[in-house]
Amino acid sequence: MKIKFFTTGGTIDKVYFDARSEYQVGAPQVTEILKEANVAFDYEVVSILQKDSLDMTDLDRQAIRQAAEAEPCQRIVITHGTDTMVDTAKRLLGIAGKTIVFTGAMEPARSRYTDATFNVGCAIGAVQTLPPGVYIAMNGRVYPAEQVRKNYDTRRFEEM
Numbered sequence: 754m755k756i757k758f759f760t761t762g763g764t765i766d767k768v769y770f771d772a773r774s775e776y777q778v779g780a781p782q783v784t785e786i787l788k789e790a791n792v793a794f795d796y797e798v799v800s801i802l803q804k805d806s807l808d809m810t811d812l813d814r815q816a817i818r819q820a821a822e823a824e825p826c827q828r829i830v831i832t833h834g835t836d837t838m839v840d841t842a843k844r845l846l847g848i849a850g851k852t853i854v855f856t857g858a859m860e861p862a863r864s865r866y867t868d869a870t871f872n873v874g875c876a877i878g879a880v881q882t883l884p885p886g887v888y889i890a891m892n893g894r895v896y897p898a899e900q901v902r903k904n905y906d907t908r909r910f911e912e913m
Contacts, residue, residue, distance in 0.1 A: 755795040756880055757826040758783050761817060761841075762804040763834025765858040765869045778803045782862035783832050786873050794881075797826075806834025806841070806857075814844045822848055828880045829853045832873070835903055835910075838889060842898035845887045854880045855898070856890045859908050868892070 760766065760781035767778055784798050801820055802813055821829055827850060833841055835857045842855045856876035858869035876890040887898040891910040904911050 754828065754881065755797070755826050756828045756830060756877065757824050758787075758796060758798040759817065759820055759824075759829060759831045760798065760800045761802040761806070761809075761813075761831065761833045763806050763832065763838075763857050764860065765832050765834075765856075765862050765872075766803065767805075767861040768863060778805060781832065782869060783830075783873055786862060786870050790870070790874070792877070804834075806837040809834075809837055809841065814841050817841060818845050818848070821845055821851065821853055824851075827851050827885075830873070830876045830880050831855045833857050835859060835891070838891075839898065839901060839903065842887050842889055846898060848887070850885055852880050852883050852885050852888075854883070854888045854890050854895070 762778040766782050781798055781800050801817055833855050838855050845853055854876045856872045858867055858872055860867040862869035872891055879890045879895045889896050889901050900913050901910050902913050
């Protein structure tokens with residue numbers, strides 16, 4: 754079984770440079786996460802975008818959809834910024850025959866206290882076991898894309 758990873762940027766890939774929290778969206782961190790985890794499945798990582806999700810446009814979301822539609826692999830994990838992850842996930846609804854799981858992080862993958870590794874692991878388990886559809890894997894839970902929202906107060910995703 755092969756899993757395709759599309760990266761789009763977001764906090765998971767952010768690199769901070771100073772105490773004032775200036776950052777750049779860096780290289781896809783999912784590659785390092787997978788290497789460190791010594792995963793036992795075939796995978797490929799492709800970067801589609803390197804943006805904060807608040808800077809994504811409708812054209813960016815269309816490019817993500819087109820990449821998912823054109824991808825022959827039926828199991829896709831998409832790393833994405835959490836602020837607009839639900840918006841993008843909903844744009845991928847209706848793609849037939851594919852299990853697509855979005856995930857990200859509240860803290861950069863390079864941070865000591867990141868949730869990135871846990872969230873990516875949860876997404877990998879989900880993409881291997883769920884039926885075709887679009888899902889979000891965050892905070893130890895997996896939600897259908899059309900039934901989830903980000904709660905900014907708790908910094909968690911929750912069912913609507």
